[in-house]
Amino acid sequence: MPAVSKGDGMRGLAVFISDIRNCKSKEAEIKRINKELANIRSKFKGDKALDGYSKKKYVCKLLFIFLLGHDIDFGHMEAVNLLSSNKYTEKQIGYLFISVLVNSNSELIRLINNAIKNDLSSRNPTFMCLALHCIANVGSREMAEAFAGEIPRILVAGDTMDSVKQSAALCLLRLYKTSPDLVLMGEWTSRVVHLLNDQHMGVVTAAISLITCLSQKNPDEFKTCVSLAVSRLSRIVSSASTDLQDYTYYFVPAPWLSCKLLRLLQCYPPPEDGAVKGRLVECLETILNKAQEPPKSKKVQHSNAKNAILFEAISLIIHYDSEPNLLVRACNQLGQFLQHRETNLRYLALESMCTLASSEFSHEAVKTHIETVINALKTERDVSVRQRAADLLYAMCDRSNAKQIVAEMLSYLETADYSIREEMVLKVAILAEKYAVDYSWYVDTILNLIRIAGDYVSEEVWYRVIQIVINRDDVQGYAAKTVFEALQAPACHENMVKVGGYILGEFGNLIAGDPRSSPLVQFNLLHSKFHLCSVPTRALLLSAYIKFINLFPETKSTIQEVLRSDSQIRNSDVELQQRAVEYLKLSSIASTDVLATVLEEMPPFPERESSILAKLKKKKGPGAVSVNELEEGKREGGELNGGGERGGDSSAIASTPSPSADLLGLRTGPPVTAAAPSTGSLLVDVFSEAGVNDDGFLSTQVSKIYNTVLVVFGYFNKKILHIVPLNDLSERELVTINEQTPQGVFVMAPFLKMFRALTCTILLGLGMALLENVDPNPENFVCAGVIQTKAQQVGSLLRLEPNAQAQMYRLTVRSSKDTVSKRLCELLAEQF
Amino acid sequence: MQFMLLFSRQGKLRLQKWYAPLSDTQKKKISREVIQMVLARKPKMCSFLEWRDLKIVYKRYASLYFCCAVEDQENELITLEVIHRYVELLDKYFGSVCELDIIFNFEKAYYILDEFILGGEAQETSKKNVLKAIEQADMLQEVRNTHTLCI
Numbered sequence: 007m008p009a010v011s012k013g014d015g016m017r018g019l020a021v022f023i024s025d026i027r028n029c030k031s032k033e034a035e036i037k038r039i040n041k042e043l044a045n046i047r048s049k050f051k052g053d054k055a056l057d058g059y060s061k062k063k064y065v066c067k068l069l070f071i072f073l074l075g076h077d078i079d080f081g082h083m084e085a086v087n088l089l090s091s092n093k094y095t096e097k098q099i100g101y102l103f104i105s106v107l108v109n110s111n112s113e114l115i116r117l118i119n120n121a122i123k124n125d126l127s128s129r130n131p132t133f134m135c136l137a138l139h140c141i142a143n144v145g146s147r148e149m150a151e152a153f154a155g156e157i158p159r160i161l162v163a164g165d166t167m168d169s170v171k172q173s174a175a176l177c178l179l180r181l182y183k184t185s186p187d188l189v190l191m192g193e194w195t196s197r198v199v200h201l202l203n204d205q206h207m208g209v210v211t212a213a214i215s216l217i218t219c220l221s222q223k224n225p226d227e228f229k230t231c232v233s234l235a236v237s238r239l240s241r242i243v244s245s246a247s248t249d250l251q252d253y254t255y256y257f258v259p260a261p262w263l264s265c266k267l268l269r270l271l272q273c274y275p276p277p278e279d280g281a282v283k284g285r286l287v288e289c290l291e292t293i294l295n296k297a298q299e300p301p302k303s304k305k306v307q308h309s310n311a312k313n314a315i316l317f318e319a320i321s322l323i324i325h326y327d328s329e330p331n332l333l334v335r336a337c338n339q340l341g342q343f344l345q346h347r348e349t350n351l352r353y354l355a356l357e358s359m360c361t362l363a364s365s366e367f368s369h370e371a372v373k374t375h376i377e378t379v380i381n382a383l384k385t386e387r388d389v390s391v392r393q394r395a396a397d398l399l400y401a402m403c404d405r406s407n408a409k410q411i412v413a414e415m416l417s418y419l420e421t422a423d424y425s426i427r428e429e430m431v432l433k434v435a436i437l438a439e440k441y442a443v444d445y446s447w448y449v450d451t452i453l454n455l456i457r458i459a460g461d462y463v464s465e466e467v468w469y470r471v472i473q474i475v476i477n478r479d480d481v482q483g484y485a486a487k488t489v490f491e492a493l494q495a496p497a498c499h500e501n502m503v504k505v506g507g508y509i510l511g512e513f514g515n516l517i518a519g520d521p522r523s524s525p526l527v528q529f530n531l532l533h534s535k536f537h538l539c540s541v542p543t544r545a546l547l548l549s550a551y552i553k554f555i556n557l558f559p560e561t562k563s564t565i566q567e568v569l570r571s572d573s574q575i576r577n578s579d580v581e582l583q584q585r586a587v588e589y590l591k592l593s594s595i596a597s598t599d600v601l602a603t604v605l606e607e608m609p610p611f612p613e614r615e616s617s618i619l620a621k622l623k624k625k626k627g628p629g630a631v632s633v634n635e636l637e638e639g640k641r642e643g644g645e646l647n648g649g650g651e652r653g654g655d656s657s658a659i660a661s662t663p664s665p666s667a668d669l670l671g672l673r674t675g676p677p678v679t680a681a682a683p684s685t686g687s688l689l690v691d692v693f694s695e696a697g698v699n700d701d702g703f704l705s706t707q708v709s710k711i712y713n714t715v716l717v718v719f720g721y722f723n724k725k726i727l728h729i730v731p732l733n734d735l736s737e738r739e740l741v742t743i744n745e746q747t748p749q750g751v752f753v754m755a756p757f758l759k760m761f762r763a764l765t766c767t768i769l770l771g772l773g774m775a776l777l778e779n780v781d782p783n784p785e786n787f788v789c790a791g792v793i794q795t796k797a798q799q800v801g802s803l804l805r806l807e808p809n810a811q812a813q814m815y816r817l818t819v820r821s822s823k824d825t826v827s828k829r830l831c832e833l834l835a836e837q838f
Numbered sequence: 839m840q841f842m843l844l845f846s847r848q849g850k851l852r853l854q855k856w857y858a859p860l861s862d863t864q865k866k867k868i869s870r871e872v873i874q875m876v877l878a879r880k881p882k883m884c885s886f887l888e889w890r891d892l893k894i895v896y897k898r899y900a901s902l903y904f905c906c907a908v909e910d911q912e913n914e915l916i917t918l919e920v921i922h923r924y925v926e927l928l929d930k931y932f933g934s935v936c937e938l939d940i941i942f943n944f945e946k947a948y949y950i951l952d953e954f955i956l957g958g959e960a961q962e963t964s965k966k967n968v969l970k971a972i973e974q975a976d977m978l979q980e981v982r983n984t985h986t987l988c989i
Contacts, residue, residue: 023942066945073854073944075866094978102948132975142957145859169971172961180957184859208962215959252964255919262963265916307922314915349884354914388883 016063023070039071050084061088062096069103082109089121094132097125101136105143119152126156131167134160138173142180150185157181158189162197168204172212175201179216186223195220195227202234207253207263210238214266221273232274236286239267243289257302261311268318272325287329293319294335313351320358330367337362337371344378349388356382356394363401372402380414389423396426400433408441412451419458427462431455432622435467439474439616445481446488448474453492453502460499466618468505475509477610483516485509490523493531503535504543511550512608515557525558529565541579548574548582552589556605559598566593774804781805793826800826806834839917839958840892840907841868842951844940847901849873852940853947857958876905886914897921901937924954927968949975 022042029035046064049056056064061084068081081103088100104118118140125137138157141149160166161174175198182189198220201213214235221228242250242260253260277283297316301309320336323329340362343355356379363372379402382395396418403411415434422430434455442448452471456463475485489506492498510528517523529551536547551565568574574586596604774791781788787806792799802821809815817834819827844853851869860868875887876896887894889907895917896905904921908914927950928935932943940947953968955961962968 020942027941070944073851075851077862094975098949098975099945102945132978135971139952139956143952145957169962169967173956176956176959176961179959180857183957208964208967211963212956212959212961252966255923255963260963261919262916262960265913269913307919310915310919310922314913314919317915318913349882350886350915350918353884353886387880390887391884393888 016066018063019066019070022067026074036076039074039076042067043071047080050080056084058088058091058093058096062099065103066099069099069106072107078107082107082111082114086114086117086121089118090124097133097136101140105140108144108146115146115148119149122149122153126153126160131170134170135173138170138177142173142177145180145184147185147188150181150188154178154181154185154188154190158192158194158198162194162201168206168209171201171204171206171209175209175212175216179219182216182219191220191224191227195224196230199228199231199234202231202238207250207260211263211266214263214270218266218270218273221270225274229274231270232277233279233282235267235270236277236282236289239264239271240285240289242267243292255311256305256308258308258311258315261315264315265318268315268322272322276326276328287332290319290323290332291335294332294339297339309348310350313354317354317358321361324358324361324365327365327367333362333365333368334371337368341375341378344375344382349391352382352386353388353391353394356391356398360394360398360401363398369402369404372398373404373407376402376407376410380410383414383418389426392418393423393426396422396430396433400437403437403441405441405443408437409447412437412441416451416454416458419455422459427459428464429622429625431459431462431467432464432618432625435463435470435618436616436622439470439618445474445478446484449481449485449488453488453505456499456501456505457492457495460501463499463501464621466616466621468501470616470618471505472508473611476512476608482509482513486513486517487523490517490528490531493535498535500539500543503532503539504546507532507543507547507550511553511557514554518558525554525561526564529554529561533568541582545581545585548585548589552593553605555589555593556601562593566590569593774802783807785810793821793830802826802830804830804834839912839920839955840909842907842955843869843872843903843905844947845869845873845903845905846937847877847903849877852902852937853944853951855948855951855955872905872907873903876903885918895921899925902940920955920960923963923965924951926965927954930965930969931972946972 025038026035029038046068049060049064065081065085065088068078072078085100085103085107088096089104091097091100100121109115122137122140125133128134141153141157157174157178161171161178166174178189198213198217201209202217204210204213217228217231221231242264245259250259253263255261271286277286293316296312301312316339320340323332323336327333337359340355340359343351344359346352346355359372359375362368376399379395379398383392383399386392386395396415399411399415412434415430415437419427419430419434435452438448438451449471452467456468475482486509489502489509492502493506510532514523514525514528518525518528521527532547532550536544539547548569551568555562555565569586569590575583575590577583577586592601592604774789777788777790785808787804787808789804789806790802791804792801800821800823802819804820805816805818807816807818817831819830819834821827821830840856840858842853842855842857843851845851851873854865854869856865872889872894875889876894879887879896885895885897887896891910892907893910893912893914894905894907895914896903897918898904904925906917906921908917925935928940928947931946931950932939950968950972953962953971962971
């Protein structure tokens with residue numbers, strides 16, 4: 007039964023709505039709607055001019071149909087016509103229609119803007135408000151262009167009515183948000199700040215929202231608002247509940263205004279003026295005190311309003327991060343809420359504590375609640391609350407509780423919602439790495455992660471564990487053993503096979519002594535998973551197999567059998583086929599020396615920022631990872647390198663985190679040798695099998711390993727050939743060696759960007775030693791080396807000074823023979 | 839606030855107020871998603887949901903769900919009270935408001951909302967003042983109506 011509507015009742019509309027409601031099916035509804043649309047269309051097109059009431063009724067019907075979810079492609083003109091009616095209800099409907107069905111027809115826009123202009127200058131506050139509401143609801147650029155100058159004037163004019171001021175303030179806010187360039191600061195800005203002192207609370211409420219937004223972009227312009235805000239807040243907080251009359255909400259004085267004032271204050275640092283600061287601190291203390299008082303009403307509205315102010319005050323305290331007393335009190339208050347009856351409060355307390363956890367003043371206080379939080383993680387029925395608990399555990403984690411927290415998060419992962427698993431995995435991985443004192447615990451944790459949530463373990467995570475294992479001698483044996491055991495599980499996740507394949511390939515020798523993990527056993531274990539895996543994993547396994555041939559010659563024939571089989575060398579996947587063919591060849595023709603060199607153990611990785619942190623930040627947005635964390639990550643990344651005893655090149659790179667750090671990141675492929683960047687799939691030529699050339703040119707087989715750069719060393723007659731396949735093999739440079747040419751550098755893809763690491767690779771590829779701390783400028787490279795030719799030895803010194811801004815460099819070579827210098831320069835110039 | 843949706847337990851949208859510029863298709867998609875999400879919530883769960891980069895604050899009054907989407911840094915509890923205040927306003931205006939009132943007088947629901955919230959921010963938090971503004975507008979109608987002849 008339709009309720010009696012106030013004011014005028016559009017009976018036709020009510021009947022139509024009833025009809026729609028009575029439709030038994032979707033088809034019936036559509037039929038009825040189409041009938042009505044046809045009717046309205048004919049009325050609009052009709053010869054007879056419609057009176058205002060009918061027009062209003064039909065426009066309203068169209069609006070209703072649109073809001074039901076159907077498309078309306080006419081009626082705009084009629085709606086616009088209604089705007090110029092002098093009947094309020096007709097205007098109202100007109101404005102409502104055009105606010106909801108926004109049309110970008112320029113003629114209509116012009117008419118609409120005209121109507122609005124008329125209403126704005128009408129001096130009738132109700133009409134002015136209608137117009138302002140429309141602008142605020144639509145907020146289009148055209149409206150901004152037309153009215154962004156006028157509205158500030160209306161806002162600060164002395165004779166504007168309060169209700170109009172309110173609407174003007176929020177209207178201006180909307181225009182500013184959508185077209186900030188059209189709202190220019192001017193004389194009105196200082197007057198707007200003074201609206202904070204207005205008598206009318208509604209005006210203050212509206213003005214604050216505007217000021218808050220504006221001050222974020224123009225803090226200096228509005229900074230006088232801080233002291234005004236503090237005094238206003240102070241007056242409200244200390245008022246009795248009867249003072250503010252209708253602005254008191256369930257015995258709480260002006261809760262909306264209070265919250266907004268506290269929000270505004272969060273746009274600025276703590277006030278410098280002692281008196282203002284003192285007053286504010288007093289305010290905050292009063293708010294905290296009030297939270298402890300018995301409630302004035304049992305209604306949830308009262309507690310919500312009161313607590314809304316409390317939480318906003320706590321946000322301000324956290325934002326300032328400078329009053330230890332307040333921070334600790336806030337923490338205690340939140341601690342009480344952690345066990346409150348109401349789920350909402352528990353949720354908000356967990357969320358708020360997350361931010362508190364990163365403050366040095368309150369971090370310890372937050373930690374005291376760890377048991378409550380763990381309990382929440384286990385027992386809360388609402389998944390959003392559990393998630394907040396997990397977030398808080400992550401935030402409060404430090405060395406003292408890392409093991410406990412990681413264990414809890416792992417067990418939570420087993421039953422966690424699928425939507426949050428990836429994030430949880432990233433967090434556990436980060437915590438495990440950050441707080442690992444004992445790296446075998448770290449390895450265990452990551453392997454557990456793969457076991458529990460393998461699908462959600464992204465590449466960054468398992469690359470990282472491999473990186474760490476490579477860099478830390480002390481954990482390699484343990485990793486090999488653990489991974490071996492993990493692989494024995496009947497159903498193990500593919501990521502486990504990847505990690506296992508890699509680690510056994512590198513360090514399987516460390517456990518080969520035990521008959522239970524003898525080479526053949528290891529191989530069979532890996533190969534048993536082979537057919538279950540996807541192509542990239544199989545590719546990785548093939549690489550592991552060739553490494554096995556190197557590590558365990560006794561497995562050579564078995565593995566070669568496998569490589570030789572049709573399913574490998576005739577595999578339809580190009581990658582697998584190529585690897586199988588190349589590895590087979592490599593294992594057949596290379597001498598043990600060559601093989602050992604080609605498949606030498608991975609050198610340690612250079613220090614780099616964890617890409618996991620970056621991935622988590624990207625996932626959650628900038629607020630998720632605190633700045634502290636990121637900086638710590640940078641510092642603690644150094645611990646990764648196991649002291650840096652191995653591999654001199656890593657330390658040179660470690661000093662300046664260059665802009666190209668991303669390229670060294672792990673996104674592009676599995677671990678890289680010698681820190682050269684990779685660009686995805688690289689094709690490295692397979693050379694012919696030509697034997698050693700008397701000219702001194704050795705061709706050797708270079709196979710694609712790890713999708714990346716491989717540096718292969720071939721020895722012949724004291725000449726060291728460095729084959730450095732690099733980026734795009736669009737061009738190849740062949741430099742033949744003969745007696746005259748003292749240097750043979752075989753390089754492909756001459757064009758390279760100036761990456762520091764790549765530079766090092768090239769320089770090292772030259773056979774030179776990179777000298778550190780020789781040149782005062784850390785950007786420069788200084789090398790020394792001895793070029794060995796058949797006839798003689800030539801010592802050379804080299805300095806490379808790159809200038810990134812100018813995209814230029816200076817290369818200086820000095821050697822005992824001038825032709826050598828010249829040649830070296832030429833060769834290197836082609837590299838850079 | 840980014841948007842406010844009112845919908846029934848069957849998922850029928852009774853009111854939709856959008857405070858950010860979005861295309862019609864986007865609005866439809868968002869409404870569907872949010873309605874589905876909120877309807878799936880169980881009674882004892884908390885009133886806040888995280889969705890994309892926004893927070894959804896919702897509360898059920900009889901057969902209607904009131905649902906607001908606010909930015910991440912907004913105060914959730916005060917948003918709950920925004921919802922409650924809006925319900926109070928509707929209740930005072932219609933006299934024991936029910937879903938049917940909002941269905942048959944949807945345009946009024948929008949007007950009342952506009953007096954309370956503009957551009958996504960609360961503009962007038964005095965119940966009295968909001969209702970007074972609506973009544974004044976209503977009286978304007980009635981004054982006009984007495985002058986027109988009804989046929």
